[in-house]
Amino acid sequence: MIRNYFKTAWRNLKEHKFHTFVNISGLAFGLATAILLLLWVQHEKSYDRFHKDFSRIHRFTAHLDANTVWEGVPGPLAIYAQSLPEVEGIVRINEWNGQVLATEDRSTVLDGFTTAYVDSTFLSLFNFELLKSRPEQLFPDPYSIVLTESTAKKFFGDDDPLGKVLQFRGDNLTVTGLLHDFPDNSSLAFDAILPMAHYAQRFTADGGNGQWKTIDVDMGSYSFTTFVKLRDGAHPEVVGKKFTQLYKDARNGESTVQFNLQPLADMHLVSADGNNAAARMVQIFLLIAIMVLAIAAVNYINLTTARALVRAREVGIRKVVGASKVQLFLQFIVETALLFCFALLVAVGLIVVLLPLYNDIAGKQLHFSLSNMEIWKVIGYSALGTLLAAAIYPALLLSGFQPLQVMKGKMASGVGVTLLRKALVVFQFAISMVLIVATFVISRQMTYMRKLDLGYDKSYVFSVALPDDAVEHIEAVKNELRNHPGIVNVALSDMYDITNMGNATGDLEWPGKPVNSSLIIAQSSIDKDFIPTMGIQLLEGRNLTGTAADSNLYVVNEAAVREMGLTPPYVGTPISFHDRPGTIAGVVKDFNFKSLKEKISPLLFFHWYDGSMLYVRTTAAEASNAIKAVEQQYQKYAGDSPAPFKYNFVDQQFEAKYRTDQRAGLLFNIFAGIAIFISCLGLLGLSTYTVRQRVKEIGIRKVLGASVASIVQLLSAGSILLVVLAVVIASPIAWWVMNTWLDDFAFRIDIQWWMFVLAGGAALLIALLTVSWQAIRAAVANPVESLRDE
C-alpha cells in the first residue's frame, strides 16, 4: 500500500512539472532562508552555554545609580566570596585590548592582542580547553603567560611554545600553557592569559590607588570583570545582596553601589545595563524565519488546494472504486512529504552555496556541516513544522470530497476553500508589505545617521595614541605638525574614541545642586586646540586659553547646563569638579559623542593634564602625507616603546558603530526580497489555475468579441484586489513595528506616508506582473483550441 502511495505520488509530481517546480522552488527558498536565519539565531543563543555549569555561573554588574551600570567591579569582591557558603568559585578578569607582544630578541613584534589577567581559578570555572601545560600549575609564578594556539603560531610557528619567552610591557614572560582558541560562541575571548598575580604586583609597584595598596583591598577601581559560580540552589539575587552589604560594610556604610549577578548565558545578548537590543534582534530574526516558513507553507496550501479542483475528479473515482478517506488522506500526505524531501535537498544545496555569502553579510562564521547534530535539529524542526502546517489541510480537503458531487463537476466546498485561499494570499502579501516598509525605513534611517550633523566635523580627522615622550614634548610636536601643508590643525585630548566616549563621573558640585542629584557627566581632558580642530561650536564664553589658568576653567555642553539646572549667563558659574574649584568658561553646542541611539548627555572639558590622543585634521588630498608626518613625529619620540604606530579616522570609527545595524538592514532587504519572491511564486501558481479553470469561458468570450485587454483585466482584477487589501491591512502593522524599531534611536527619522504608498505600489506592481503574465497568455491563445479541449 505504502509503495503504491509513493508510486502514485511520484507519478503525480512528474506529470505536473510546472506545479511541482513552483512548489519545490517556493519551499526550497523558504526552507533555505529560514534555516540560514535559524542557524544564526541558534548560534547567537548558543553563546557561553558550552561551559558545563553555565547555568550556575554569573557575572557581577555594578549599579552606581539608575542610569550607570558598570561591568567591572572592585577586586576585594573575590576576597568576600570566601565567606559566602553559596559561592563555589570566583574569578576576576582584567582585560586589555590592542596589546603588543614580542619575542625576547624582538625579532617579531606584533600588535593588536587581547590579553587578560585572570585568577588561577579561571580554568576551573570555565571549560576552556587546555591543550598543554608544562608544570602542573597553569601559572607557576607571576611571570607566566598562557597562549592560544593561534597566538603561539604567530610567534613560534609549529614549534612547541612551552618554555619559550615573550615580552609584554617590558617584562619577560615564560609560556607555561597552550589553550585551544576560544570558541567563536564565547563572550570571553582572549589571545593570551596572564596571572592576576602579575597585575597585582604591578599595581602595588605603581603605588596602588591612594590609600589602597593591593588589588585585594582596593575598593575604588571597578576594573575587574568578575564571575562567580554558585552552588546548586543558591539564589543570585540573594548572593548579590550579600556582596553589596559586604562591600558597604567595608566602606563603613558609605556606599550606595549595588552588585547584581547576571547569568553567564545572558551575557552575549543582554548588556550589563539591561539593554537587550541584541536579544530583540535575535527574536526578530526568529520571527522572520517563522514568517518565511509560514509564507512557504501557505504557498503550498494555496497551490495544492487550487489544484484540488483539478484533482477532485480523481479523488471521486478513487472513492467510487473503494478508497477510504483515510487512505486518500495518507496518499496526499505521502505526496507532500515526497515533495518536501526534494525541496529539502534543494534547500540544503542552496544553503551550502549561499553560506559564505551569508556569513559575509551577517558578519558570522557559521559552519555548515551535515555531521553537526545541531544543524540537523534546526533543519528537522523547520522542515517538520512546515510539513505539518502545509500537508494536513490540503490532504483533509482533498480526501473529504464527495465522489458524486466532484464527478458531476460541482465542487464540494468551493466557497470555503476559495475564501481561505484568498485569505492566505492576503496574509502573504501583508507580510511582504511589512517587510518592504521595513526595508525603506531601515535604509532611510541608516542614511539619516550617516548624514546627520553630529555637531562636529568628523571628516578627515584621525587620532593617534602618542608615546609618553611625545606627550612630554607636545608643543614641539604640534608646532612641527602645524607647519606641514597637509595638516589643518592638531589637538590633544584623552578621548580614545570621540564617537563613543565612555569616561564619566558624578563628582561635580555646583551652586544649587539638589541633594539627591544623580547627574553623571562625561569628562575629557582637552587642550585649547581641540574645540576648533574638531569643529565644535562655542556658543557662549570662551575656549581654554593654553595657559596655567586653564587648570580651573571648565567648558561644558548645553546638555550639562540644562541638566544642572543653571540659568544664564552660564559663564562664570563657580563649579567644583573632582574637588577642584573653578568656573565655567564656555558653553559648547551639543555634539554627539556617543551612539546615536542615545540622547546627547552632559559633558565637561577640562585641562589639568595632557591626554595622549592626538587628533589631526587634514584634507582629502593630503591625508596620506599627513599620516606620514605624524608617524615621523611618533617614531622620533617612540624610544623603546613597544607599540607600533597606529591611526584611526574618526568617520571610520563612526561607521563601525553602525555596522551591525547596517548588516541588519541588508539582511532585511534580502529577506524581504525572498518573502516577496515566494509570495509571487504562489500567486503565479494560483493565477495559472484560475486561468485554467476559465479557459472555456475565455474562449467563448473571445469568440463573442472580447479584447485581450478586457480579458486580462477580468482575470487579474481579483488577485489585485487581494493585494490592495493586504496593503491596507499591513500598513498600520508596518507603521507600528517600524516605529518601535525607530524608538531605539534618539536621533531618528519619522515614518512618512509616501513610504507606504511606495511599498504598496511595489507590492501591487509585482503582483500585477505575476498575474497578468498568465492572464495574457490565456487571452492571446486561440479560442478554438480552448473550446475544443473538453
Place this chain on the structure above:
Amino acid sequence: MIKITELQKFYRTEEVETVALNNLSIHVKAGEFVAVMGPSGCGKSTLLNIVGLLDDLDNGSYLFNSIEVAKFNERKRSDLRKHNIGFVFQSFNLIDELTVFENVELPLIYTKVPAAERKKRVEEVLEKVQIMHRRNHFPQQLSGGQQQRVAVARAVVNNPKLILADEPTGNLDSNNGNEVMQLLTELNEQGTTIVMVTHSEHDARYADRIIRMLDGQVLMETVG
C-alpha cells in the same frame, strides 16, 4: 438483492426544492439484468447513485441483501460498496495519470488484495475484456470503446455481486456500444446482477426487465 420501498429524495437549492424521487419502490433479485429508462431529468441517475450507496436517501427503506442500509454513514456505505458493487459510467471516469493496468488494479488495492494476487486477477479480467495488449497504455491513448471496456474491467475485477451502469454506451458508437453490451450480458450470465440506465431501446432489450420512470416515479415495468 435490492428492495427499495417508498423512497424519497429531494434536492434543495436556495430557491427551489426538487423532488428527484417520489415514493419509488423497486425490487431487484439476485442475478437479474434490469434496465432503467425514462426522459431526461426523471431521476434515473439519482436512483442509481442511491442504489450504489454513493448518495443517501431522505425517506423510505433500502434493503441491500436484506440489510437495512438507509441509515448507513459514509464509512459503512464505503465498506459495503467496495466489496459488493462495481460502477460503469457514461464518461468512463478513468484516472488519466494511471495506466490501464493500474486503473483496473485500483479497487483491489483498496480492498488490500496482495500484489501477486492482484496481478493475476487484473490480467484475467483484462483478458476477458480483450484489452490485455493495451495494459500499459494511458486512458488518453485509447478509443472510447476501449476506455469503456477498461472501465467495465475495473468494475468487475473485485467480483462484485452487483454492477451499476449509468448510460454505459452513451458516449460510444453502435459498434463499440454493442461490444460493451455483450460484455455486460456475459457477466450477467455468469451470475452478476446488473442495473443499467439507458436511453437506448436497443440496449434495453439486452435486459431481463425494463423499468420505465417518469418524474421520480416508476411508470411501468416490462419483462423481456
